[in-house]
Amino acid sequence: MTAPGGPAATRADEDHGIGGDGGDAGDKSGLRTALAGLTTRGRSFLAAGVAAAVCAYVLGQSDLLQVGLLLAVLPLVCAAVLYRTRYRVAGSRRLAPARVPAGSEARVHLRMDNVSRLPTGLLMLQDRVPYVLGPRPRFVLDRVEAGGRREVSYRVRSDLRGRYPLGPLQLRLNDPFGMCELTRSFSTYDTLTVIPRVEPLPSVRLTGEAKGYGDGRQRSLALAGEDDVIPRGYRYGDDLRRVHWRSTARYGELMVRREEQPQRARCTVLLDTRYLAFHGAGPDSAFEWAVSGTASVLVHMIERGFSVRLLTDTGTSVPGEGSDGFAGTSQGSADSAGIMMDTLAVVDHSDGAGLSRAYDVLRGGHEGLLVAFLGDLDEEQATMVAKMRQRSGAAIAFVLDSAAWARGADGGAPIQRCEERLRMLREAGWTAVAAPPGRSVAALWEQADRERITAGPTPSAGTTGGWS
Template sequence: MLRSLTLRGRCLLAAGTAAALCAIVLDERDLLRVAAFVAALPLLAMWLSGRTRVALGARREVDPGRVAVGSDTTVRLHLGGRGRLPAAGLYLEDGVPYALGGRPHLRLDRPPGQHGTVVEYRIRPALRGIHRIGPLHTRVRDPFGLAESENELAGHSRLVAVPRVVSLTGLPAGSGLGAGEDGDRRLRAGHGEDDTMVREYRHGDDMRRVHWKMTARRDELMVRLEERPRHGGVTVLIDHRAAAHRGTGAQSSIEWAISAAASICLQLHARGQRVRLVTVDGSPLTGGVDGYSGGDGDTAVLDALAALQPSPRRDLMCGTDPGAGQELIAVLGSTTATGVTELTKLRPHGAHSRAVLLNVRRWSGESTDGGFDTGETASRLRASGWTVATADGPDSSIAAVWDHLCRQSSPMQHTAVPR
């Protein structure tokens, strides 16, 4: 329990103390008595407020507990208990971070009663992240508002604010047809989605699975694959280096990049692609043993991006191919020539490599940005066979950039995205 004087109480105590000093100097006993009473009143109020016991229990409910940035959620406080409330009522203060809108101040004038009561308020997260709401405190004041005591009623609750997702359309040409399909050569025996898939015969294969028509055509034993072919998968790399981004808060370039990565992952999932989301060091953020997730991995992708923090790395150094030999879509901030060289040399020849390149200079509002040149970076990537689309500022539409990247899959079409 924490007891303290209100602003009114502190002013009254200061006035009483000053009057007492004046009374002593002037030798005014009547004034001294009044001053002593004035100074003692807030101290007495603080002692009484500390002795006030309110038999009250509380439970917090956040509905929904997972929400996109900019969307509303409701916090319900279920209060129960018996007994009388102080004459001045009961003040409730819930610990809400600034990113969620600030702390609400509520007042309870009636006791909850036998069946309890519910007090609710709404919050709207302005920033993604794993936010903690709480603790819930009660503030009991004396009737004159001179002192108050504070008690904790409920602990913390979690609210996950996931990145804002933009609806996208289309896929880049050849997306999902990465190299290295488990080392197998999978050939169609006919046409259509349900056609039989075959591969070369291996020692130990059941002879009943031999596809004689394809064996005769290729002049080697071929066996049926009963399962449908698996796409090689797509890796989405999110550049979350603090040094690679500019701006602050929800309008920073890193938040734009994270929102773009989330939107791309969900679009790939919706199109049946297996997606692997990795950080600047190539570490998977989601997925199973191989790091890939399917259409049921939307929640995992959004939760991982909600918790993602800026990396202290200065440059883009993965060490190994971040795409694991498959298709790669990188969402990049400011990248040096060394970072571009490191990234491109790790990619196998012929693998689909695409990049959404942020012109972070437009987020900083500065004409120069530490020597980083988005145009030069884009040229270096394209010279290495990458497909590049540029986000030219905070007003750039993620959907427009993605659409442009899809169109850039055609040869000899490399231009910047209009704002």
């Protein structure tokens, strides 16, 4: 970036992982740009000089005319000199981290490099940030020598999840007399993702786990035999004794027998986002608690080795609509969690009135463990949720009484309507737990485990997807 007036220079410091480097600054040419940068002092000098020159002409005072010309010319000369200054400055920004939980701080590192052969003057560096992240940071940089650099940093924090743009970066240049100030901006920006709070959950035994990853899991072996073996391409380090010569001759490249593949247990986490199902807004609302609970369960199940899927009432499946819609097998666990956390960072209320679309997705086949975070349910929606249990090996529901959350109740007994919905779900085989305000997700997770143990296995629970 040229400060000001010349072509901008951009650079990303890859050695330090600095991303989001600034783009070319807008270059406004002409006298109008220079005059627009006059400060209050510069405008005052110009006005005083013009007034003095007019008075000198009327009164015939040559000395006063010289003073007036000096006052008027000084800000114009400063603006011209400042505008014609052509040293090049490169800027870059780095977020640490770029994804942060709500209520936690992230640090933004800014780096300015003088890539010209001339030292800079006094620079003011300013970064644009949304209001919810804090005040707009401003830094004053002293004279930067040719080839030199300056690094500054500031902190941002938000209690509200979302995606927030940072930038573009701005530079202000002043002349030594304070007569003129010109601003140049980079064109690009970075994005800070504020994800929901993730609460660590206690470990409970889940029979949906496949062997090879813990107790109660099952392992499926690759088909063996000369005629039905499933080969794959040779990879560096494979044992040559596993080469399948018939397939090698068929494909013209080395093929090896596939190793036994562990069958990962599945878990679907259903988030109810219906606008009619929740009341209130803000970090302490029922909907935000449900989003945070969903994030906590997703991370917990990925850590336990499950193939997971995030499902909303709209029928949207995250991270994808592949052959089964689950993540964790073909993708790394960190990538899967990142995709779902990014989705939960921006999830909002839906306009739908029912859960029929989610039911259509779930009735397609065996879903393994099903964990649902539900808002207010009428009788029709409670019946539909109860039917979801028929296709799932085990099902846990956290039902929120959003009216109690809106009142700010302290976690007393749920109202009668909520109790009726819980009873309907329990009769259908769900482990249903009321989620009153003030209770943590970890506490309710343990409560669900205790209620499951007290209730015992149900005939519809099956043998591969329940809790144990």
